Amino acid sequence: MNALAPLATSALLGTERRAPDWPMLEGALGTLLSRIPRDSVEKALLQAAGVLGTCQLAGFLPARAGNVPAPATDDALPEDSRIDLLTSILTDGPERLQAEAFIKIAAAGRQLPHRLLPRALECGRRSVALRPSLLRVLGRRGEWLAAQNDSWAYAVGGGSAETLIDDVWQHGSLDQRRLYLVALRERDAAKARELVREAMSTEGAKERTAFIECLATGLTMDDQDLLESTLTDKSKEARQTAARLLSTLPESRFAQRMAAHLASFVKAEKKLLRGTVVTLEAPNAFDAAWKADLIEESKPKGASMGERAWWLFQIVRSVPLSWWEAQTGMNPAECLALAQKSDWKDALLQGWAEAQAAQRRVEWAEAFLGISLPPNGPLTVFDLLETLPPTLRETYFLKLVTDNDAKMIALSTIVDRFIKGLPMDAPMLSPAVAVKAVKILKQRIHSGEARYDWQLRHSLVELACLLPVAAFDDLAKGWELAKEETQPFAEAIARIGIVLDQRKQLQNP
Incomplete structure (x- = not known):
């Protein structure tokens, strides 16, 4: 660890919580540091950090190790031989492509080439999302190397939390x-x-x-x-x-209490010709006992809903969504339709939106995707997509890309948010959805609609990491580069070709 690191820790935590670990250095630098007055700990810490930071920028020779670490034990698995390919991917490949490379290497029963371990460990230092797949291919030598650098401590002990306590x-x-x-x-x-x-x-x-x-x-x-x-x-x-x-725990005492608060305001009655009729009223008065469950009597300044609606909203947001289905016999879409006709529409929809943001129910996510979401609420279309299983998620992604209404959202936002909501080991898009999405994106770009959507250039490269092999040519070929509308994407298109070629090579162990 360099001398700056412990000072940085003290600065972040506060000197009262962790006293500075003053560096003890020899030579001219040590003499200079010893001359810094320490009557003010905070001032002395900043001055010492300034001296060390300046020296670090100027360059320094690392201290000679007192004890040479024992050699690493031999690895049980062979190294992957594709050094040039992996070097290129680790140097400037998208994170999702790096994760794919690690996953493919592990599946083939191999580990990273030893010479690439420092580069790979640096990738893992920068990206927490990469670590699970990286740890599978470091091998014993990779873990040994990580133990020699505090910046790579995440990889020591297989990344177990116990080693970091x-x-x-x-x-x-x-x-x-x-x-x-x-x-x-x-x-x-x-x-x-x-x-x-x-x-x-x-x-x-x-x-x-x-x-x-x-x-x-x-x-x-x-x-x-x-x-x-x-x-x-x-x-x-x-x-x-x-x-x-x-x-989010339907059996918890809190959830049961909130459901009991609500039960007296919701009635489901079976009518002879009309089936089950559900009626709902907001509380007429505030119950002082509600304060123990964090229900506030006074609504916030600027709140658009009335006092009774405010009380109802607070109760609704804390009741398990499953309670509504059991109590009314209605599915989520029917519940949302009921709210649209209710005098308490805003309180119900906003309360359910907050409940869905916490509880993340698939059926309710689908239902919310079929209505206009409450404005300025906790839910976005992309939050709902992240709740869905992969097949449904990609179906709604394609719908967002296709629908005219979605033009209010930048194409790059749709693609980027969809990709970021997927884990690094997410399955590839299905061939049918991939081909259709690529076709629509290319049409929008060729038409000039996305000319000023600068982020889309990066998003397309990320999308290339999620395409199945069957859709590679659809994205790599057929670009009308001579058109003025397409020229801003020329560099991204070349980058896409490189990424897809690297992915092809990864398919062959």
């Missing part, structure tokens, strides 16, 4: 501690929960809120007691986060 949980930045908790939740949810429980009595409001949010990973009824206790936290944000998570 002292360094990250105790002294890391808030983002690092959040990442640690999420990783630990996936391996040992109970241990992560206990760390959060302990932190709730010692950390600031921002940290408490962030750590409670991490419980969303692997959330179960075992987390109920901790979340219930957070409903009385001093931080409003922490309380609201805990309530939102509890609302």
Whole structure:
């Protein structure tokens, strides 16, 4: 670790929380640092960082290692021989292409060539999303190399959270501690929960809120007691986060209480000729007991809905969506249709939108995609797409690209948000959807409609990483480069050809 790193940690955490680890250096640099007065710790830290930063920019010789590390043990798997191809991909290939390369290497029972390990570890340092696929192909030598550089510590011990507890949980930045908790939740949810429980009595409001949010990973009824206790936290944000998570657990005490609050306002009656008729009314008066469940009596300034609607909205957003289906006998689309005709339309739709943002129900996502979403709400079309399974997701993606109404959204936004919502190991688009989407995108570009959509150049290259082999030629060929409307995309089209060629080579181990 260089001398700047511990000072940076102290600056991020605050010198009261972690005292600076003053560098002890020899020679002229050490003499200069020793002359910095330390009557003000904060000022001394910044001055020392300024000296070290200037020296680092000017260049320095690394210190001679006192103890040479033991050699790495031999790897059990052979190295992949495609060094030139992998070098090119790791140097300037899209992240999704890099992930595909790692996945293909692992599937072939190989590991990365040793000479490419530093480059690959740097890619993983920059992108957390790449790490799961990268860790599979580092081998023993890659893990040994990672142990020699603190910047690559994520790869030590197979990237397990246990290896990071002292360094990250105790002294890391808030983002690092959040990442640690999420990783630990996936391996040992109970241990992560206990760390959060302990932190709730010692950390600031921002940290408490962030750590409670991490419980969303692997959330179960075992987390109920901790979340219930957070409903009385001093931080409003922490309380609201805990309530939102509890609302996603239909069997939780909180969700049951909210459903009980709502039950008295919703009636489903069977009529002889009309079938089941559902009626709903908003509360006539505020119940003081609701305050314990974070229902506020006074609406925010500027809120468009009335007082009764405000109370109803708060209850609706915290009730499990499954309750509505069970209580009314209606499916999500029918519930949304009922709301459209209700006097309490805004309270219902906005409440359900917030509930869907937290609960992420597939059936409700489909239903919401069939209506106009509440303005300025928590849901966007892309949030809903991310909830859907791959087959449905790509179907709605194609609909967005195709529909005239979608022209209000830039093509690059549609493509980019769709791709970013997919995990790195997501399956390729189906051939039929891929061919149709590429055809429409090319038509829009040739027509000049996307001439000023600069981000689309990058998005098309990313899309090339999701195409099945059957659609390669559809994207790589048939471009009318002589047209003025297409010329701004010339560089991107050449880049697409390179990426698709690299993907073809990856198909052959």
